[in-house]
Amino acid sequence: MSKATIKQVAGEAGVSTATVSRVLNDSGYVSPEVKERVFGVIARLNYQPSAIARSLKQDKTFMIGVIVPDIANPYFMGISRGIEDVVGPEGFQLMFCSAGEAPDKEARLLQLLHEKRVDAIVLATSGGNVANINGLLDNGQRMVLIDRRLEDEDSAIQGDSGKEASLPKLDLVAEDNVQSAYELTKALLDEGHVRIGAVNGPTRVSTGRDRLEGVLRAMKERGVEDRLLLYSGDFSAEGGVRAVRQFLNEAEKPTAIVSLNNQMSLGVLLELVRSGLRIPADMAVASFGEVEAGRLLKEPGLYYVDQHPYEMGLKAGELLLRLIRGEDDAHSPAGHIFRHEVKRIP
Incomplete structure (x- = not known):
């Protein structure tokens, strides 16, 4: 059985596709009677809205990419959990990627996430990708650095002008x-x-x-x-x-x-x-x-x-939401540095 379309829902309900869209997105006025009729048709036809189409229309995918060197490391999982606890209630999902401390793999993952149109990327870099990151930022990709900063030595890549690629100015959440x-x-x-x-x-x-x-x-x-x-x-x-x-x-x-x-x-x-x-x-x-x-x-x-990866993730999540909402226009990217105690297991 073929999937139902929004046009079929509109036809069965006797309304326009624009009205169905307003009902689904809860945007604009639609009478209670029409809403009930549309939802009844949606249930009967088992209509599933297209996430791709919705993301194109809203210019938002509600996906955030997370690239870490080792996805099995509890430290990075703690950071990810903190991020998720902040962005999850706002409707965002995380897409996890492990670069395995390999700059080439990291470059491929950065490009893949950008092509998937994620709303932002959290990166714990393996190094060597300043030029690639600059290119993505020039194309509008939002990004926050976690745990590791970008380095000057990684940016010594000569362009056509003979000048070195400059280090991008990104928010960084890291430790001292x-x-x-x-x-x-x-x-x-x-x-x-x-x-x-x-x-x-x-x-x-x-x-x-x-x-x-x-x-x-x-x-x-x-x-x-x-x-x-x-x-x-x-x-x-x-x-x-x-x-x-x-x-x-x-x-x-x-x-x-x-x-x-x-x-x-x-x-x-x-x-x-x-x-x-x-x-x-x-x-x-x-x-x-x-x-x-x-x-x-x-x-x-x-x-x-005594590290606190979860708290670092919370901070990164706050920064991500600010970026996605466009609240950082006048904000100068800065380092958010966590300082930890040395403890001893007796």
């Missing part, structure tokens, strides 16, 4: 990564650890570079930067596992590990336990972000940065 990593490392130093292994993420993104800067600042402040061991990971649990294996093969092993991402921290804990080491008696651990599995350890003594 430098200070938090500094405080996290300082907690280990205060306990007397000087031979510290740092598990860092990719430095092509701001979170990787800023958190490493915080670690180095704390080590230099104590004059022990030459005692630091560094493993460049990929923000994955597997990266944390590989880091521990490298550290344990050192002639002078570290007495503590600072892991600068919750997923890498999970890998660190798993590999330390597999290696038969006690935490913190044999190896102290500090994590950028809480790892729930750490509470399963007998006496973890685990330091962690």
Whole structure:
């Protein structure tokens, strides 16, 4: 059986298609008798309005694209839940995409979401897409950055004019990564650890570079930067596992590990336990972000940065609604920076 059309509904109800549209969208006056007749025909014909046609007419799809590096990471899911709790009551749905820390995949996802005519995009960038983002913004795409800022080094793409692509001015919701990593490392130093292994993420993104800067600042402040061991990971649990294996093969092993991402921290804990080491008696651990599995350890003594991804998502959701409603015409994009405490699981 073919799908019913708005013309069929109008014909059966004895009204114009414009009247059916007003009934469906609850716009303009329609008498109660006509409304009842139209809804009766809609139910009888099982008419389903076209979402595509409605979005073209309203110039709005009520869809928001969310691109994150790792869709399985609880941190990004917390952010997404905060966004959804703000925009959901206003009728918006989220479309989730995972770039897998791959700039090329991120570029394809950005273009796909733009072609799907999403009302806005939330982006936790994997880097390297400043030119693509500028192009989408020039075409009217709304966008908010979450967790990671765009970088100058990513914009060194020469155009026909020979000038570098300029960094777009977008609202950013992020953490104070430098200070938090500094405080996290300082907690280990205060306990007397000087031979510290740092598990860092990719430095092509701001979170990787800023958190490493915080670690180095704390080590230099104590004059022990030459005692630091560094493993460049990929923000994955597997990266944390590989880091521990490298550290344990050192002639002078570290007495503590600072892991600068919750997923890498999970890998660190798993590999330390597999290696038969006690935490913190044999190896102290500090994590950028809480790892729930750490509470399963007998006496973890685990330091962690107490992140608040849900609250960050709420802020991002507020900014999205302002953008979509056009309330930001006189608003200068700015950074909304969350500052967190270092806590310890006793």
